[in-house]
Amino acid sequence: MTTPTTPLHYTVYESWLTAGLHGEMAYLETDRARKRRADPRQILPECESILVLGIRYPAAMPETPDVIPTPRGRVASYAWGDDYHDLLPARLQHLIEFIGTQTGGYPVPNRWYTDTGPILERDLAERAGLGWIGKNTCLIHPGQGSYFLLAEILLGLPLDPDPPFTTDHCGSCTRCLDACPTQCILPDRTIDATRCISYLTIELKGSIPIELRPQTGNWVFGCDVCQEVCPWNIRFAESESGVGYNSSRVVPNSIAFTPRESVPTPDLRAELHLTPEQFNRKFKDSPIQRPKRRGYLRNVAVALGNAGNPAALPDLAHAMNDPEPLVRAHAAWALGRIGGETARQTLLAAILTETASEVRAEISRALSHILQNINSG
Secondary structure, X not given: OEOOOOOOOHHHHHHHHHOOOOOOOHHHOOHHXXXXXXXXXXXXXXXXXXXXXXXXXXXXXXXXXXXXXXXXXXXXXXXOOXXXXXHHHHHHHHHHHHHHXXXXXXXXXXXXXXXXXXXXXXXXXXXXXXXXXXXXXXXXXXXXXXXXXXXXXXXXXXXXXOXXXXXXXXXXXXXXXXXXXXXXXXXXXXXXXXXXXXXXXXXXXXXXXXXXXXXXXXXXXXXXXXXXXXXXXXXXHHHOXXXXXXXXXOOOOOHHHOOOOOOOOOEHHHHOOOOHHHHHHXXXXXXXXXXXXXXXXXXXXXXXXXXXXXXXXXXHHHHOOOOOXXXXXXXXHHHHHHOOHHHHHHHHHHHHXXXXXXXXXXXXXXXXXXXXXXXXX
16 A cells, blocks of 8 residues: 555656657657656545555466477467456456445545556555565565566545565666666666567567567567566575465466466467467457557567578468568568578569568568578578
């Protein structure tokens, strides 16, 4: 529980926006959104307390060698199951109703969010005593790590605030900064979103910058690298096996976050053949709906290019006929990345019929890349 006063790190947030580190997320920079983040009472004028909540989701699994001869992608672990935006509202509503019964049955003025509203939720969570904001910008609890989602209920009810979490347990550790594939984590505990793999594979609507595509590896939705290497998450994983922190302090994962079949490590070649209907059916009520089919297949094409497996050439050739220019463009890049005569012939055939200028440009670059490799070889 905390108060609705201005978040401690609001000035840092303003500086982050001014520097343009939020990328294309223009909804963050509107005057209305800024005023609300600076003062939660702009959201609920009657607000006297803010209840901050957390719920665990499965920790990311270490990457293991493929058990079948096909390139595999990776999905951030919070997206393995159902979409928390659909799951948590009913629980929050039940909690609000319970609070109402405890106050004599009178409706308590309220507003609730779960990553859906203009508030600085990690800042509020730190002030409510749930943990500290780590160097990787995640909220970290010393007994539960950082694999949990946050939700907030603004209440028109005076409640005693919990003591804030004031200790920084990151110390001199820089594992997250060192491990970040795109080096997007900044020294002031903010992220350059324009370089973050989660932003590139989810929020970015257009082309992934060419210079960053190799660094995205096989991530097709989000990224867990900075959490995987965090000692506090490693320690929590040990506690679940009876080592380290007392496992009785750990909030169990919700059954709704149980991984769906083939979602955590999707078969990249198969994913590239998903029709709009198949995509919508497979990812119904899943966070992976957010980038839409074109964004997801864009990511899949890049991951196949990074895998460098020639077995995927027929699948990428198929993607060169996709109705979405965004998919065709990134498939062209992947063909150039894998290279070889088959890839070259596929690109030469595609450029004869391609009408989208951005796709033609990608094809030309891919052909030049293949030619350079031939000449240098």
